[in-house]
Amino acid sequence: MGSGETSPTMVSVHRRLVDLIGRPDPRAVLVDTPYGFQQNAAEISAKARSYFLTSVGLRVTVPAGLHGGGDDDTDRALAALTAADWIFSGPGSPTYALACWRANRAAHVLRDRFTRPHGVVVFASAAAATMGRFTVPVYEIYKVGAAPHWLDGLDLFGHLDLPVAVIPHYDNTEGGTHDTRYAYLGEPRLRVLEQQLPADAAVLGVDEHTAVLLDLGAAEVEVVGRGGMTVRRDGRSQVFPAGATLTLTDLRDLVHGRSRIPRPRTTGQTPRAPAQPAPATLTETAARCTARFDDGLRRGDAEAMVSAVLDLETAVHTWAADTEEDDGTTQARTVLRTLVVRLGQAATTGLQNPDERLRPLVEPLVALRERLRQRNDYGAADGIRESLAVGGVQLDDTPDGPRWALRAVPIE
Numbered sequence: 001m002g003s004g005e006t007s008p009t010m011v012s013v014h015r016r017l018v019d020l021i022g023r024p025d026p027r028a029v030l031v032d033t034p035y036g037f038q039q040n041a042a043e044i045s046a047k048a049r050s051y052f053l054t055s056v057g058l059r060v061t062v063p064a065g066l067h068g069g070g071d072d073d074t075d076r077a078l079a080a081l082t083a084a085d086w087i088f089s090g091p092g093s094p095t096y097a098l099a100c101w102r103a104n105r106a107a108h109v110l111r112d113r114f115t116r117p118h119g120v121v122v123f124a125s126a127a128a129a130t131m132g133r134f135t136v137p138v139y140e141i142y143k144v145g146a147a148p149h150w151l152d153g154l155d156l157f158g159h160l161d162l163p164v165a166v167i168p169h170y171d172n173t174e175g176g177t178h179d180t181r182y183a184y185l186g187e188p189r190l191r192v193l194e195q196q197l198p199a200d201a202a203v204l205g206v207d208e209h210t211a212v213l214l215d216l217g218a219a220e221v222e223v224v225g226r227g228g229m230t231v232r233r234d235g236r237s238q239v240f241p242a243g244a245t246l247t248l249t250d251l252r253d254l255v256h257g258r259s260r261i262p263r264p265r266t267t268g269q270t271p272r273a274p275a276q277p278a279p280a281t282l283t284e285t286a287a288r289c290t291a292r293f294d295d296g297l298r299r300g301d302a303e304a305m306v307s308a309v310l311d312l313e314t315a316v317h318t319w320a321a322d323t324e325e326d327d328g329t330t331q332a333r334t335v336l337r338t339l340v341v342r343l344g345q346a347a348t349t350g351l352q353n354p355d356e357r358l359r360p361l362v363e364p365l366v367a368l369r370e371r372l373r374q375r376n377d378y379g380a381a382d383g384i385r386e387s388l389a390v391g392g393v394q395l396d397d398t399p400d401g402p403r404w405a406l407r408a409v410p411i412e
Helices: 008-021 041-056 072-083 094-103 106-115 125-129 138-144 186-195 248-256 282-299 302-319 329-349 354-374 378-390
Strands: 028-031 086-089 120-123 164-167 202-206 210-215 220-225 228-233 236-241 244-247 393-398 401-406
Touching: 008 041, 008 086, 008 120, 008 210, 008 220, 028 041, 028 072, 072 106, 094 106, 094 125, 094 138, 106 120, 125 164, 202 210, 202 248, 210 228, 220 228, 220 248, 228 248, 236 244, 244 248, 282 302, 282 329, 302 329, 354 378, 354 393, 354 401, 378 393
Parallel strands: 028 086, 086 120, 164 202
Antiparallel strands: 202 228, 210 220, 220 244, 228 236, 393 401
């Protein structure tokens, strides 16, 4: 999974994978290693466990001992990994995860899960970046400023002859004015990294809120979710959108550059991917709620404005379970607060156009002033104009006749 692993966008994918296990109450293990160095690691684990229980119906355990070099807890954790029907690992630091897994032998257990496949293994975000032969040290490059370089990955696809570097967050756009695609690398740094790959290797990019399902038994690859999978060699890319499938042989030939790019197959009339559209991201939901609020304000529809605010508040609460730190929650909360402030302003000033509300009072006075001017009674006419100005109505005489508009009245 490229991202969104504990968000509403991936619920249907998780449920589908759990159904593949084919047994009630499967043995499910969450590997917390990638974020194990963080002070709030326990809180992240608790949020993830709540997400899987509430949204997926899966009871998940978090074995201790996968952050160090080996002790009784580590042995028990490795045994739990070996016996698990379902393994999940997600956000954090790829570099930290690799170091721990090599020190505590978890790397060997994970490779065994792929060479002798059984059950389901779900790696997302930082954990997904460790799966290939090469791994991007994201924090070191993007946050610290290290020169672009690869680390040796877990090479979980080595027995499949897939020498790849898995890059999650492939279509990230958080940078706004600067390029944060390719797990925050951007195009210039990815070009540098591509030059360091051997001739038979490729980049395997997975977009945000997207999953690439590898069925090792059927030797098939399927793309599900909101985005796509990209196979990139020497700056040339082939994108497989959600709903596309290809064989492992097709993927292998693409990675090695041995054949022309195959035409993606779609899942047809009976798609294996969820038939319903993937849920909107939180950022998209915030934008849609803002548009609904603005439309309600233009139409003077207070109920529509309140509905938009409440729907955004519900979405923020729902996405609070996401363990990703870049899921748009902070931005969405800012949008929510802004809409609440604007709702309060509308309550103060009213939703009806004040010009329309005052028109029945102002226009007869303007007409009376014109009649007084025609009688050369300029004193009375000026008195009407001054009275209107005190009430916040500015009256201007134009070649086309008098024009009036409501102006703010200064507060003394």
